[in-house]
Amino acid sequence: MHMLRTKTICWLAAVCLVIQSYPLEALAQGRSGRTHRLAEDQHKSGASILRAFSPVAGLVRPSVIELRVAGDMVAFGVIIDPDGLAITKLSEIREGSLSATLFDGRQVDAELIGRDDDNDVALVRINARELRPIEWAAEDAVVGQWGVTPGIDRLPEAVGIISVPPRRILHKRALIGVALNFGAPIATIREIMPGLGAEKAGLQVDDIIQFVEEQSVTTNEELMKALREFRDGQTVRLRGLRGSEAFETTVLMMIPPPAENERPPRHERMNRMGGELSQRAEGFALALQHDTVLHPWQCGSPLVNLEGKAIGLNIARAGRVASYALPSGLVEQIIANLKRDVLTVSHQEQAH
């Protein structure tokens, strides 16, 4: 009897403990009482949490624009100059009439005037003056730090934390379209894959590759490493030996299209679980990784700290766990180069 009572008390204690571990309001929210879930507005990027960040978004939104092509929003942009210069994610700006929407509702014409293909950044001129340029943070972002993605509204678009310090992101591997003879001590072609650049450029089985552009390569590994620097759509000049004859050719780098009905590999399917990814999500000189869940069209926006200073430019939605931002230091360099190029061009035009 005594034992039974102890048991009962233990059981009651257990029940109390279990119930105690759920806040009451959560109990009330549980659908038909069977599960206990946190209300969606209280998720990390839920509306109630975003509200806490509204002072930051409010501070920065005059420096943010929405870019539209033929009326459809394609990306955000960041104002870098009071006289109407902004930067955005280049690959999202497709052909068509470009316009910008400002935080105060103004809609103005916009024009793409400069491009950095290497880092996928576009320089855009918008038809507006007396704008407030963004302030770039001087310090490097730290892992665990908040990263706020403001749009043109009072609430930020989304929030997250810095997941990984800046690093180089290699572009997706593009191929010249050969199989190498890995038994050979020097870079030798064993097979030509049909339909890719090597075939079109006339490369042949047993060709020996000695130079990739100006870089000398000896082994298969060195050749592969040198080719890794080139991305889809670029051309690469190869020199080498065909028999005893020297040859030179220019080869288009390509990403082979997937075979029909081929399912993407499992890790890629997983990476796409949770939303659409940016078309161009690889190949950046330097990018910090954060865990903000962004849509591809939310790129081109600034990633700001709690002071409202930009620690980066959101450049890609790269996977289920990863959004990339070019760090502020790199962005400032890119801006300087873009401005210089545009200035040089306009000087040349004046000279004519």
Added chain:
Amino acid sequence: MDLASSGNSSSKEGSLARCFQQAHAPVFSILMGWGAASRGVASLALVLSLGLSPFAPAVFADSPAPSETAEAQIEFVKPKLSPVRRSDLPAPFRQEIPTSIQDLLEMERHVQAMVGRASPAVVAVRVGSATGSGVVISADGYVLTAAHVSEEPNRTVRFTFPDGTTARGLTLGNNHGIDAGLMKITDEGEWPHVEMGQMDQTRLGDWVVALGHPGGFDPDRSIVARLGRVIRLAPGVIQTDCTLLGGDSGGALFDMHGRVVGVHSRISESTSQNYHVPVLTYLETWERLAQGENWGGEIPRSQSFVGIRGLDRAQGFELEIVLEGSPADRAGMLPGDVVLRVNGEPMRDYSAFLKFMGKVRPGDELTFNLRRDEDDLTVQVTAARRPRG
């Protein structure tokens, strides 16, 4: 989908088959879940006393004499359970939501420091051709991981710490039912480690940080930090909005005390569907794991399958996973559906379904009675032959 990252990308069939195995691994009964939280203290005492038994080191060729190990284990278990109080946490973590920039700054400082402290103990693991993550919870190198990473006892493991240090070790026991696995570093050393948390303190809405190696170990990148909240607590599982990916499996979910409260296990479609094994289960079954027992997957596996995995509900079981392309998928079953009856037989819980499947032959017609939101549905599924692998 489980989160193992297979090193052999061509073995599509193999990984798919593993998916199916996962789908049919039984989940823990409700007893092992939250109801068990209150038994934590008693179970801990059990862990302590059983830690003295000599069987734990039996699997290590180079382990020290049993008595030494026993002492080491007492030392290992005791300090891990020093009590923590919620009141020790900065105020914003104790509120329902942060409401000011000041709150956010306070959270930021705390998270940064916590990630810095916890990261050195989170390792990448390589077992055979699979890679995953793990977390070291004792100076002598016990590593919590997911059962689907270690798979079975006595396999060779290569551990890589975030600073690039590597170590060798072995897999120990696995509870496949809940996806809990244990490993041990066998190389000599004092390993960076973190403490395990007290699950009875974990609450809905708690802020948590996930650390691990999504996509597998990448020396140029190393460890990846993600912040989120506990958005669902259910028997045998913690759900958060810390996004996870293949390769994260076995990595750690930390509370704001910097303690491990969960181990990354699997994901579903939405970015808020990330599932972690509650750390309590490791404590409750410590001696079984440490002595290399492999269990939870041995319910006689039916030759037929429909491609679902469920979580127990008060009535029936809820579909947690419906495998793409499986008979259940083709019949239109969806994650979140609650299975009440199959061929008229009431399904008390998920293990009742597994038992039921033992009698089903490939080609059999099954009638599922489901509840989807407020609607009752009937779905016809033809059982298929379990894919090989």
